[in-house]
Amino acid sequence: MKSLLFLIILGISEVAVTGQLHSMLGLSSLIGLYVITTAIGGILLFLRYPEFKRSMKASKNLGKKFKNKISGKDHSLSSDQLKKLPPLFFVARYAIALGLVIAPGIVSDLVGVVMILPFITSYFIDRSVNKAIAKAGLQP
Structure with missing residues (x-):
């Protein structure tokens, strides 16, 4: 539900900003601004790509273990397994940021x-892992 609300707000704000910028800058400048912001975002994503690649490798091995664990009768994860989740969260955040x-x-x-800014990413990943540990009833 939060994701849907986020997408709705993002879409509405995108339309509002685009309309205002079009009236202020004109179409050609607006297209140039789109190209510049996309290029800057692409460069920043490229700079974080090595971390994405490491996280992807770590998350593949971890994903197989979780899949086997969840396919059984026991759906709970241990505290150690939950602490290994940051690569999975980073991969998900990177994929969403790439799409945006x-x-x-x-x-x-x-x-x-x-x-994908490092301090924002680490804050939200740590927060997500701590929530998962608290939800499982384990101590962080």
Whole structure:
């Protein structure tokens, strides 16, 4: 539900910003601004790509273990397994940020770039892991 609300707000704000920028800058400048923001976002994503690649490798091995664990009768994960989740969360955040940067629009580019900033990423990943540990009833 939160994701749907986020997408609705993002879409509405994208339309509002695009309309205002079109009236202020004109079409050719607006297209140039789209290209510039997408290029900057692409460069920042490229700079974070080595971390994405490492996280992807780590998450593949971890994903197989979780799949086997969840396919059984016991759906709970241990505290050690939950602490190994950051690579999975980083891969998911990177994929969402990539989609937002590729999508045309200035607001989506800014949101995508903010999502992959190192201090923002580490904060939200740590928060997500701590929530998962608390939800499982384990101590962080």
